[in-house]
Amino acid sequence: MHFDIDQYYSRMNSGEVILAYKGSISSELITNVLEVIDAKLEDLIIRKSIKKKLYNVLVESLQNLYHHIDDLPDSTNGKFDVHFGIFVITKEGERYKVSTGNFIRNDKIQPLQDRLERVMSMSKEELKNLYKQILNNQDFTKKGGVGLGLIDMAKRTDGQLDYQFREYNEDYSFFNLDIYV
Template sequence: MSASSNKVLEVCNSRYQEIYGNYNSNSQKRILVSHFGDFTQDLVNSISNGVEETMLEAGDKKGTVKRMFSILVEGLQNVRLHGEKDESGNQYSFLVIGQDEHEYLVTFGNLLLNSNKAIMEERLKQINGYDEAQVKALYMEVLTNGIISNKGGAGLGFITMAMKSKNKLNYNFEDVNDKLCCFTCEVKIDRNGG
């Protein structure tokens, strides 16, 4: 592993450990799922189905479970399909799902090209600046007129997560090197929101 790959791993793992530690240090919260590393399609399916089953067993409303499932699928597909790789071909991505009696916090993390950071931040600020009706209208507009990217996306992932969570998306960019940053997005899902 090159020194550059070590640095990328170090920054991404440090961010993952920080988020994991924040969830774990609060006795009122518990970690439902956490994973650091590659996300295969099988793993995405397994995590999504396992979380859905756990939530139903915990007595969460079906509406809340459906919203979580949609957010997980969108977020994990974003990580899997759009997460960048370091110069050695490693994709350092992560997921942490925490819960307390009032909410779930879902945090996705992946590498992002620094050259895409400004566009991503502008898009997230736009989404966060909208109320629920505006987010839904944006969703319909992109669904109808969206241009498919070279990786197969139309830009609906973050819009869908904001619409389904009914909350603002918290995000962070941590520079790794001159080409990459570690991008994290936290989505809050109210457990009483049905």
């Protein structure tokens, strides 16, 4: 039995939803979403520093999605758009939650999980030092990233991240990342 993405999406879509999207993640989509959300946050959030933090986290999480989505092979992919991903922004009490979801090849889970655990266990000072070290020493990857997205989000939110991997089939899982601002 496959993990049910639709059911999962509707569950994510509960509470005070600011924005929810399910489908193809393209550069144009990101541009449009950022424009819409920029205007929306302007109305919603009074403290500019919170608005900026949230916006920054959105940029990184959407671009992480864009760079790291694995597409399901054609045989099983009829159901999903190319470069399929999910993201939802909700308000939970005083906090904002940014959730993203995407397919990942099962053999990539362990390294990602190790990275997540490492980043989530670090203090702000450790994150800052790691950020500077990577910034200063790493070259661009083939995907055009620098491997700083997760560290940047953890640094800005004091490590308030949460994640889950749900098996989809023997080769792929669905990866869900929640970031609290």
